Amino acid sequence: MSANLIPILWESTLQTLYMVAISALLGTLGGLPLGVFLATSQRGELLSAPWVNKVLGLVVNAARSVPFIILVVAIIPFTRLVVGTSIGTNAAIVPLTLAAVPFIARLVENAIREVEAGLIEAARAMGATPMQIIRKVLIPEALPGITLGLTLAAVSLIGYSAMVGAVGGQGLGDLGIRYGYQRFMPEVMLAVVVILIVLVQLVQSLGEWIAARVDRRAARNRGH
Amino acid sequence: MTGTPPANAAIIFDKLGKSFAKAGSGQVMALQDVSLTVPTGSITGIIGRSGAGKSTLLRMVNGLERPTEGHVQVVGRDVGAARGSDLRAIRRDVGMIFQHFNLLASRTVWGNIALPLEIAGTPSGQIKARVDQLIDQVGLTAHRDRYPAEMSGGQKQRVGIARALATSPKVLLSDEATSALDPETTQTVLELLSQINRDLGLTILLITHEMAVLRDIASHMAVIEGGRIVESGPTYDVFAKPTHATTRSFLSGVxxxxxxxxxxxxxxxxxxxxxxxxxxxxxxxxxxxxxxxxxxxxxxxxxxxxxxxxxxxxxxxxxxxxxxxxxxxxxxxxxxxxxxxxxxxxxxxxxxx
CATH class of the missing domain: 3.30.70.260 (ACT domain)
Structure with missing residues (x-):
């Protein structure tokens, strides 16, 4: 691999990290409250709103059914409306975020549902409001699960970000296709794959480390 | 117990009924025509087999369940009719401890006891003083920064008791609080409950399936069977002259x-x-x-x-x-x-x- 490819690889890595970080952040901002609501709004639950729950559930399922590559292309007009262009890393963040929100919402919902019903009952018996129960009981107790869920989402976003090259999204995946495949430079393809493997490993390890730090459910995790 | 003047009553169950809609086929009566008075300052125990309705009855006291008939009064207030902030105010006057402790795994001993005070909006300076005092009261000063996962069942229940006492309630509800503990630990937890009852004059209503618990700490008791109270009175009288077959069968065990x-x-x-x-x-x-x-x-x-x-x-x-x-x-x-x-x-x- 010639030395002049190194800067290109570096730049593409930064683009991928940028797209994944921003879309993971925005996806969490949208997915966390949505997930909490989905987990607490069935009939008889804290924020009992069965019809809203059903409709939101359908919307989330629909969003998750659309293959990502189709989502990217289908929402081009919306992307242009939001960021003014449909090309580049900023434009890629729009479909990445739209894919992340329902995915993260389901992961958060699952983590919240794992919290023992007895804890909610204890908090209700203390006279807690539904919002207090969510803030002081459900989210802190579900935090290890939420952290692992966000890790999974970030890893998936790294994969998705490789597809946004289709709309000029740049990043590592785009580089691999354009240089490695279209220009017959298998060493670029190999480098891209290795970098992606390293990135996924780093994200996964970081996520597991944080999850272990916040998990107080077993004595072995005593951190002091 | 019934017939005690209401002025002396911490909790009054008045012709209480509770039915649940059963999936597919009509209704299930969990409680029927339950009338019972819990004297102020007493330790009153309700004994029954699983499914007898004792858990539902206990949860009526802090509004975790609502009656479908009749009324529940706690220190003069109608729980079944209370909603929203009125109900939350009643709940702060009623502490509750649980068979499986229900402590937050994410909080230390100190943090768990502070939770009800945070919920009540107590200023942080007052929370600190109160929690330190409670930890001392239940003998867990050395464990204040530990997490529940690092503690024994008996220690966890002490945290549960301290937490239940945090908002200085007038009534303490105990939902099978010693059923998950070994006999020796059960004794120490029962002694702590007795001591709290004496020292604070706190009314305790407990449910259990163990007659030994009633024998050891309850001044008054009731026997529940199939959603009805079949026998009630001062514990000693019920032990001495049981009239119902269910009571006798519970007694034969102890x-x-x-x-x-x-x-x-x-x-x-x-x-x-x-x-x-x-x-x-x-x-x-x-x-x-x-x-x-x-x-x-x-x-x-x-x-x-x-x-x-x-x-x-x-x-x-x-x-x-x-x-x-x-x-x-x-x-x-x-x-x-x-x-x-x-x-x-x-x-x-x-x-x-």
């Missing part, structure tokens, strides 16, 4: 008076022809529990009684005994009359040859 298998197997309900022994249960209550009644039976009437099983123990502050005897059948009626005259209760269980 009073040490079960027939040995070899006698039970040969026993018949009707007196057989020929020589036979009558098997009776004698319940000793109050001062008579310590009188040497069997010796007096022998010296005064010349009747010898065989002791088959028995135990003398304490129910609250009173001695309480239960003896199973066999007496020569022709003279058994005479013996029973003599024992009854001296304030004991007798019951014929059957006959053996």
């Amino acid at each position: 009073t040490g008076a079960t027939l040995p298998a070899f006698v039970a197997a040969r026993m018949t309900t009707n007196r057989p022809d020929g020589p036979a022994q009558e098997v009776i249960r004698v319940t000793f209550a109050g001062q008579h529990a310590t009188d040497p009644m069997l010796a007096m039976l022998a010296t005064e009437l010349g009747i010898a009684a065989n002791i088959l099983a028995g135990a003398i123990e304490e129910v609250g502050p009173h001695p309480f005994g239960n003896l199973l005897l066999s007496i020569d059948a022709p003279r058994a009626a005479e013996a029973r009359a003599y024992l009854e005259q001296h304030g004991l209760t007798t019951e014929v269980l059957g006959y053996v040859r």
Whole structure:
């Protein structure tokens, strides 16, 4: 691999990290409250709103059914409306975020549902409001699960970000296709794959480390 | 208990009923026509088998369940009718402890006890002082920064008790609080509850399936069966003169008076022809529990009684005994009359040859 490819690889890595970080952040901002609501709004639950729950559930399922590559292309007009262009890393963040929100919402919902019903009952018996129960009981107790869920989402976003090259999204995946495949430079393809493997490993390890730090459910995790 | 003037009552259940809609087929009555008064400052225990409705009844007191009929009053306020902030205000006056503790795994001992105060909006300076005091009160000062996963069941229940006391409630509800603990730990937790009851004058309503818990700490008790209260009163009276079969069956587990298998197997309900022994249960209550009644039976009437099983123990502050005897059948009626005259209760269980 010639030395002049190194800067290109570096730049593409930064683009991928940028797209994944921003879309993971925005996806969490949208997915966390949505997930909490989905987990607490069935009939008889804290924020009992069965019809809203059903409709939101359908919307989330629909969003998750659309293959990502189709989502990217289908929402081009919306992307242009939001960021003014449909090309580049900023434009890629729009479909990445739209894919992340329902995915993260389901992961958060699952983590919240794992919290023992007895804890909610204890908090209700203390006279807690539904919002207090969510803030002081459900989210802190579900935090290890939420952290692992966000890790999974970030890893998936790294994969998705490789597809946004289709709309000029740049990043590592785009580089691999354009240089490695279209220009017959298998060493670029190999480098891209290795970098992606390293990135996924780093994200996964970081996520597991944080999850272990916040998990107080077993004595072995005593951190002091 | 029923008939106590309401001014003296911490909790009043008035003709309470609760039915649940059952999926597909109509309704299930969890509670029916339950009327019970819990005296202020008492430790009142409700005993019943699983599914008898005791858990539902307990949850009516802090509005975790709502009655479908009747009323529940806690320190003068109607819980069933309260909504929103009124209901939350009542809940801060009613502490609750649980069989499985229900502590937050994400919070330390200190943080768990602080939770109800945070929920009540107590200023942080006051929270600090109050939590430190509570940790001291339940003897967990050395464990304040530990997480529940690092503690034993007994320690966790102490945290649960401190947490329940944080907002200085007037009533403490205990949902099978010792059922997940070993016998020794159970004793220490029951002693702590008794001590809190004495020191703070706090009314405690507990549910259990263990008669020993009632024997050890309850001043008043009720027996629930199939969603109805079948017997209630001061614990000592119920132990001494149980009237319902369910109560007797619970009692047989704690009073040490079960027939040995070899006698039970040969026993018949009707007196057989020929020589036979009558098997009776004698319940000793109050001062008579310590009188040497069997010796007096022998010296005064010349009747010898065989002791088959028995135990003398304490129910609250009173001695309480239960003896199973066999007496020569022709003279058994005479013996029973003599024992009854001296304030004991007798019951014929059957006959053996």
